[in-house]
Amino acid sequence: MSLKRSASTAIAISVGLFVLLDFFVQNAFIGTLKFVFVRWAIIIAAFAMILGFFNVLIVHLNKILRFKQGWFYSIFLILSMMLVLFLGLIEGPQGSLTGRIFQYILFPLQATIFSLLAFFIASAAYRAFRLRSWDSALLVITGIIVLLGQIPLWGTLTALKEQILEVPVMAATRGILLGVALGTVATGLRIILGIDRPYTES
Amino acid sequence: MEVIVDILTKSGMRSEWHACMLAWLLFFLPVMLFATSRIRAGRVVNLRPLAGFDALRGLSAQAAESGQTLHISLGVGGVSGEDTAATLAGLTVLDYLAKQGATFDAPPTVTVADPTLLPVAQDVLRHAYARQGDMENYDPKQVRLISPEPIAYAAGVMDMLGHEPLAANIMIGNFGPEYLLMGEVGAKKGISQIGGATNPQTLPFVLASADQVLIGEEMFAGGAYLASLPAHIGSLVAQDVMRLLGVMIIVLLVLARLMRLA
Numbered sequence: 001m002s003l004k005r006s007a008s009t010a011i012a013i014s015v016g017l018f019v020l021l022d023f024f025v026q027n028a029f030i031g032t033l034k035f036v037f038v039r040w041a042i043i044i045a046a047f048a049m050i051l052g053f054f055n056v057l058i059v060h061l062n063k064i065l066r067f068k069q070g071w072f073y074s075i076f077l078i079l080s081m082m083l084v085l086f087l088g089l090i091e092g093p094q095g096s097l098t099g100r101i102f103q104y105i106l107f108p109l110q111a112t113i114f115s116l117l118a119f120f121i122a123s124a125a126y127r128a129f130r131l132r133s134w135d136s137a138l139l140v141i142t143g144i145i146v147l148l149g150q151i152p153l154w155g156t157l158t159a160l161k162e163q164i165l166e167v168p169v170m171a172a173t174r175g176i177l178l179g180v181a182l183g184t185v186a187t188g189l190r191i192i193l194g195i196d197r198p199y200t201e202s
Numbered sequence: 203m204e205v206i207v208d209i210l211t212k213s214g215m216r217s218e219w220h221a222c223m224l225a226w227l228l229f230f231l232p233v234m235l236f237a238t239s240r241i242r243a244g245r246v247v248n249l250r251p252l253a254g255f256d257a258l259r260g261l262s263a264q265a266a267e268s269g270q271t272l273h274i275s276l277g278v279g280g281v282s283g284e285d286t287a288a289t290l291a292g293l294t295v296l297d298y299l300a301k302q303g304a305t306f307d308a309p310p311t312v313t314v315a316d317p318t319l320l321p322v323a324q325d326v327l328r329h330a331y332a333r334q335g336d337m338e339n340y341d342p343k344q345v346r347l348i349s350p351e352p353i354a355y356a357a358g359v360m361d362m363l364g365h366e367p368l369a370a371n372i373m374i375g376n377f378g379p380e381y382l383l384m385g386e387v388g389a390k391k392g393i394s395q396i397g398g399a400t401n402p403q404t405l406p407f408v409l410a411s412a413d414q415v416l417i418g419e420e421m422f423a424g425g426a427y428l429a430s431l432p433a434h435i436g437s438l439v440a441q442d443v444m445r446l447l448g449v450m451i452i453v454l455l456v457l458a459r460l461m462r463l464a
Binding site for chain 1: 350
């Protein structure tokens with residue numbers, strides 16, 4: 001194992017252990033140390049944003065220079081990115097112009113794209129509800145009961161819907177969450193013990 | 203277990219719950235290490251087939267044959283939050299597909315939403331090419347940051363799925379409802395899709411749009427299924443033991459409550 005690899009592994013393991021220890025134990029020294037580590041992590045993450053900026057710039061410049069499909073839109077992307085960056089550097093992130101760009105351009109655009117979700121849910125439901133097997137038949141019947149149970153006309157159906165959501169759906173969700181929690185613990189332990197090293201050369 | 207919790211609570215734990223969690227962790231660790239050591243010593247563990255991981259095998263070869271590329275989405279999470287484990291599960295799949303891609307000269311296109319994930323994903327791809335001794339063909343632009351905003355990220359990926367020639371779309375990581383925006387574009391275009399998510403609210407969207415699905419904890423089994431890593435197989439064994447223990451505790455507590463009520 002090279003010195004560089006050993007050093008990075010040792011640093012990662014000790015920092016990970018300190019942060020984990022702070023989660024369990026109330027100790028002023030460990031708490032201060034954890035606070036320092038978290039601040040360092042925030043600073044490093046900020047540098048990652050700069051890397052991200054250059055990645056976007058290079059990918060789209062490459063698209064423009066090679067006249068790849070949609071290169072014309074890449075010009076707008078780079079111009080918009082530069083404009084927002086320029087305004088942000090001049091008037092700061094709380095500036096009125098930067099704020100207006102976010103409030104009147106970015107947020108409405110995001111809301112527009114998100115609203116497409118309703119139509120996408122309908123088309124996905126159409127595909128999922130096709131009767132192909134006993135499983136899909138069960139899915140269709142349950143789906144119909146839950147859908148009709150939303151209407152406050154038939155008390156029995158509403159009660160049945162509540163029963164479906166509170167018992168089998170809740171049981172399945174808790175089962176999935178329990179499994180995910182165990183998987184997360186295993187992944188975390190492997191990293192803290194240095195068995196998995198996504199932060200160093202393997 | 204109760205004795206351990208009592209000792210831990212008295213030794214400066216934040217609360218009894220924290221002591222319980224630490225006791226759980228301290229029990230998990232030796233089980234995992236013991237299982238790993240047994241597997242390293244040659245003990246064979248039968249893993250149940252997972253269609254999601256089976257489908258990943260041979261995808262890079264298919265992509266190379268068709269002259270198309272694979273798209274791998276690592277989700278909207280990064281490597282510095284609560285969703286890190288799901289992102290790392292995606293990186294394990296990327297590691298496998300990057301190695302395959304380097305072998306078949308069919309590099310995957312990787313998209314990320316969190317800037318902290320960008321250098322990590324580029325590093326995984328670089329290692330795959332370095333192992334192959336083919337650094338001339340490594341292109342860091344194969345990993346693209348789309349946007350830190352989940353909806354903007356979905357819009358960028360939707361455009362990619364709609365216009366670029368893709369052999370398959372693999373989306374494994376942390377996703378919210380934006381998953382469906384991307385998954386539906388892929389499904390409508392008839393691209394072979396493999397999806398995985400840990401969020402129970404996202405899973406119906408994954409099931410509705412992907413051909414093969416990795417549900418919840420299945421996502422974390424990538425290292426065991428794709429690379430047969432002893433530590434990862436040992437983790438699966440430990441997870442099963444702890445799950446069994448958890449179920450037994452739940453059943454016993456329910457019985458105790460019922461008996462008290464009776």
